[in-house]
Amino acid sequence: MMKKIGLSAIIATTAAFSLQANAADPLTEIKPIDAEWQYNGSEPDYVVDVPSFTVPATGVIDYIDSVIPLEFGEDKWVKAVQFIPGDKRVLHHLLSYVVADDAGGREGMLDETVNDPRREFLEGYAPGKEYATSYPDNTGIFVPEGSALRMSIHYTSFGQETVDSTRVGLWFFDKAEEPDFEYHTYSVATPMNQIEIPAGDFEHEAAASHVFEKDIVLHGFRAHMHYRGKSMSARVVYPDNTVEEIINIPNYNFAWQPTYQTDEPMVLPAGSRVVVEGLFDNSEYNLGVPDPTVNAMGGLQSWEEMFIGYFSYHDYVPE
Structure with a gap:
C-alpha cells in the first residue's frame, strides 16, 4: 500500500530542496588541512x-x-x-x-x-x-x-x-657539528623522449642503469612514475658480477612516493652498476589511465609518463 504524505511533509521537503538549490558549492567550503613543522619539535632556522x-x-x-x-x-x-x-x-x-x-x-x-x-x-x-x-x-x-x-x-x-x-x-x-659528508641524489632514468607504452599493454617493461665510478654509501631510494606505474625494483651488480637486491616495490602507488631508507647503509664499490626495472599498466584494468586505447608517451604532465629511480648516497671514505 502506498504511504500518504501529509501537506506539512511536502512543504518541508520543498523547503529542503530549495535550500539545497541555493546553497554554496560545497567544494568552495573545503579548506586544506593546516600543516606544522615536523622536525624535533622545533621551528626551522x-x-x-x-x-x-x-x-x-x-x-x-x-x-x-x-x-x-x-x-x-x-x-x-x-x-x-x-x-x-x-x-x-x-x-x-x-x-x-x-x-x-x-x-x-x-x-x-x-x-x-x-x-x-x-x-x-x-x-x-x-x-x-x-x-x-x-x-x-x-x-x-x-x-x-x-x-x-x-x-x-x-x-x-x-x-x-x-x-x-x-x-x-x-x-x-x-x-661545531658540521658533517663530514655531502649527501647526493642521482636520478637513474629513461629519457622522456624514449618512453612509449602501447595502448592496452598490461605489463610494459622499462629499465635504466648507471655505473658509479667512485665508492659510495647508499642510504635511500625513491621511485617515480605517473598514473600507469605498476611496480619498480632496484638492484646492484657489483664489479665481481655478484648481484644484490636494493628494493622491490611490487605495488607502486602514485599517491604515495616516499624516499625509502635502507635498514643498513650499503657500500657500493667503484664500478658497481645499479639497475632499475619496472612495469607500466596502460590497460583498461588500471583506473588511473586517461585513455587505454592510445599509446602513452613520456612527458612532464601526469597523463604522460616518467620512469626515474633516485639514489641517495654519500662518498665512501675507508676508516
Whole structure:
C-alpha cells in the first residue's frame, strides 16, 4: 500500500530542496588541512617563502621554474628540510636544488631525468610526504655562500581557483657539528623522449642503469612514475658480477612516493652498476589511465609518463 504524505511533509521537503538549490558549492567550503613543522619539535632556522601562484580552476599549467636567493651571508650545512604546501590540493609536486645565484644557476631546463653538475638536489615534495626529511648521520646538504634555491613546481587544477603559497623550512647544523659528508641524489632514468607504452599493454617493461665510478654509501631510494606505474625494483651488480637486491616495490602507488631508507647503509664499490626495472599498466584494468586505447608517451604532465629511480648516497671514505 502506498504511504500518504501529509501537506506539512511536502512543504518541508520543498523547503529542503530549495535550500539545497541555493546553497554554496560545497567544494568552495573545503579548506586544506593546516600543516606544522615536523622536525624535533622545533621551528626551522630559515623559511623560504615560495612566490604565491594563482592556480586557475581548469586548464593545463606549465611547470613553474622559481629561483630564490639564499641570503645567509655565509656557508651553511642543511640537516633537515620540510615543505608545507599553501594548498596541497593543487601542489602536485616540486623539486628543489641548490644552485649558484648567478646566470649559470638560472639557465637551462630543470629536467628530472638529467643530472646537471651545476645543481645539487636538496629534496622534493610529492603526495604522501607530510614530514621533514632529515639526512643520515654525519651527512648534509652543503649550501655555499652566494647560492639560490631553484625549484621546479608542478601545479594541477581541480575545478576551483585557489592561491598556493608554499613554504620551505630549513634546519642547519651548528658550526661545531658540521658533517663530514655531502649527501647526493642521482636520478637513474629513461629519457622522456624514449618512453612509449602501447595502448592496452598490461605489463610494459622499462629499465635504466648507471655505473658509479667512485665508492659510495647508499642510504635511500625513491621511485617515480605517473598514473600507469605498476611496480619498480632496484638492484646492484657489483664489479665481481655478484648481484644484490636494493628494493622491490611490487605495488607502486602514485599517491604515495616516499624516499625509502635502507635498514643498513650499503657500500657500493667503484664500478658497481645499479639497475632499475619496472612495469607500466596502460590497460583498461588500471583506473588511473586517461585513455587505454592510445599509446602513452613520456612527458612532464601526469597523463604522460616518467620512469626515474633516485639514489641517495654519500662518498665512501675507508676508516
